[in-house]
Amino acid sequence: MATSLSRLRGVVHPAIKRLQSLSPLEPAAIAALEMALGSAQRFPARRELFSEGRPIGSALLVLEGWAARVRQLPDGRRQLISFGLPGDILGLYQLEEALASTTVAALTSVTVCPLPDGTHIPTLAQAYAVSRALDEAYLIAQVTRIGRLNAHERIIDLLLEFYERLSMSGLAADGRYHIALTQEAISDALGLTSVHINRTLQSMRAAGELTWTGREVVLHDPISLASTVGHVPARVCARVG
Amino acid sequence: MATSLSRLRGVVHPAIKRLQSLSPLEPAAIAALEMALGSAQRFPARRELFSEGRPIGSALLVLEGWAARVRQLPDGRRQLISFGLPGDILGLYQLEEALASTTVAALTSVTVCPLPDGTHIPTLAQAYAVSRALDEAYLIAQVTRIGRLNAHERIIDLLLEFYERLSMSGLAADGRYHIALTQEAISDALGLTSVHINRTLQSMRAAGELTWTGREVVLHDPISLASTVGHVPARVCARVG
DNA sequence: CGACGGTTTGACTAGGCTCAAAGATCGTGG
DNA sequence: CCACGATCTTTGAGCCTAGTCAAACCGTCG
Numbered sequence A, B: 001m002a003t004s005l006s007r008l009r010g011v012v013h014p015a016i017k018r019l020q021s022l023s024p025l026e027p028a029a030i031a032a033l034e035m036a037l038g039s040a041q042r043f044p045a046r047r048e049l050f051s052e053g054r055p056i057g058s059a060l061l062v063l064e065g066w067a068a069r070v071r072q073l074p075d076g077r078r079q080l081i082s083f084g085l086p087g088d089i090l091g092l093y094q095l096e097e098a099l100a101s102t103t104v105a106a107l108t109s110v111t112v113c114p115l116p117d118g119t120h121i122p123t124l125a126q127a128y129a130v131s132r133a134l135d136e137a138y139l140i141a142q143v144t145r146i147g148r149l150n151a152h153e154r155i156i157d158l159l160l161e162f163y164e165r166l167s168m169s170g171l172a173a174d175g176r177y178h179i180a181l182t183q184e185a186i187s188d189a190l191g192l193t194s195v196h197i198n199r200t201l202q203s204m205r206a207a208g209e210l211t212w213t214g215r216e217v218v219l220h221d222p223i224s225l226a227s228t229v230g231h232v233p234a235r236v237c238a239r240v241g
Numbered sequence C: 001c002g003a004c005g006g007t008t009t010g011a012c013t014a015g016g017c018t019c020a021a022a023g024a025t026c027g028t029g030g
Numbered sequence D: 001c002c003a004c005g006a007t008c009t010t011t012g013a014g015c016c017t018a019g020t021c022a023a024a025c026c027g028t029c030g
Helices: A002-006 A014-022 A027-037 A122-148 A151-168 A183-190 A194-206 A222-229 B002-006 B014-022 B027-037 B122-148 B151-168 B183-190 B194-206 B222-229
Strands: A041-043 A048-050 A060-064 A067-072 A078-084 A103-106 A110-114 A176-178 A210-213 A216-219 B041-043 B048-050 B060-064 B067-072 B078-084 B103-106 B110-114 B176-178 B210-213 B216-219
Touching: A014 A027, A014 A060, A014 A122, A014 A151, A027 A060, A027 A110, A027 A122, A067 A183, A067 B122, A078 A122, A078 A183, A078 B122, A122 A151, A122 A183, A122 B067, A122 B078, A122 B122, A151 A176, A151 A183, A151 A194, A151 A216, A151 A222, A183 A194, A194 A210, B014 B027, B014 B060, B014 B122, B014 B151, B027 B060, B027 B110, B027 B122, B067 B183, B078 B122, B078 B183, B122 B151, B122 B183, B151 B176, B151 B183, B151 B194, B151 B216, B151 B222, B183 B194, B194 B210
Parallel strands: none
Antiparallel strands: A041 A110, A048 A103, A060 A110, A067 A078, A067 A103, A176 A216, A210 A216, B041 B110, B048 B103, B060 B110, B067 B078, B067 B103, B176 B216, B210 B216
16 A cells, blocks of 8 residues: 555655655645655666666656766766765656766665656645755755865765755754765765775764764764854755755 | 847847757747847846845846856855856746855856746747756766866866857857956866966966967867867757757 | 675875965056 | 056965875675
């Protein structure tokens, strides 16, 4: 049943929770999403969900796992452009015959489902619009991060962004969350080397700023971290917090 | 008269030419644009067209001059996120109550006009959609540029992007165009210092890669430059070159 | 147990930054 | 028409953040 899927163990599915937090959803929207949850599809890590330059099929809603838009240079250098976390939408364009401007790859095992059509469900359409606006805000944050912050600031800023985003879907709380990335992936996102990420993380641990064991991150004081690096949460709409 | 404005000296206005190159425009689209040209408004250099966090009024079409999305850090560091050249659209969002996610500032004296409503003019709406998709592609290019290219590559890649974009509006040809940026602005865009931009430009001149006198840039061999830095022009739609 | 992916460490290098000041260029007003 | 100020470009010397290359370590999974 749809209800059992979206409220597994009595909890709203993180993806639905995120969209709900972007714009309060009407019952028809919830129903459409719950229906979509039924046709989930799984991609193993490293698999491509979209390929650069190829036509985009239908948009996807991320249910579980982390994906990323990736650009690969001819000589092997790799840049992660942006991330797709649970509740994020991949490949959402209103352009006919759109081509994917970047490859989207699964960083972990990723489950997705087709994005329900929002054209006749106003609150759902609104949630998609907000989601899209946030995507752009994250992209802008990424430019500023790699353009003007040093290694220490870049890492903190990115970890704070993850914290805020995962909080929307209920996957983070109290500065704590599960991070699906290797140090290598972080370095590819931040325009640094994994060696430098490693050393910088060590100094951050030594400074008591965070704990990072296995895949579990704890930011000891998100608020003070945010103020030291001048991090400001994305804000795109007067109605959304 | 509208016609005399859009075809000054027998030439189609660069802004219209750009939109036309994104999607062939029907007569009603041209007429709407020519009408809008009549209510042009001028902003002097450094003036803000939109302010971060403030509600966005109506979208603007750039007619002349260069604008840029800017993010300023508390300590004075500055990052240019993206550029608005003639024919580009600023502040185009389908979100109600959208807030500007970055300040947009005039880099030179800039003339704009309100963007004509495209909802009942399909080809115009299509041009806007393509323009928006290109905006995103340029943002992605910017991330890759500052994340993974060295100073030399960053400059070439950016100058090539300007060349391609200005070519669409007829403002560049044969590798030659008028660049409205100071070395300082370039450094703010590329995440480098103006001193380093200056030195790198000198080495590029010495290598015969370009000429840059006053505000006139000549890329001596755009094709070979593109191949040396692995630059690929943005491509967002199967129908658009 | 070995292979694999990820993390950590060391020694050395280099690309780009900082600070500071001197030249160019250009628009403007007297 | 020239002088002035403001803005931009250029140069120099020294430093530092982050990169490179290489190897060891570690956990885990088949």
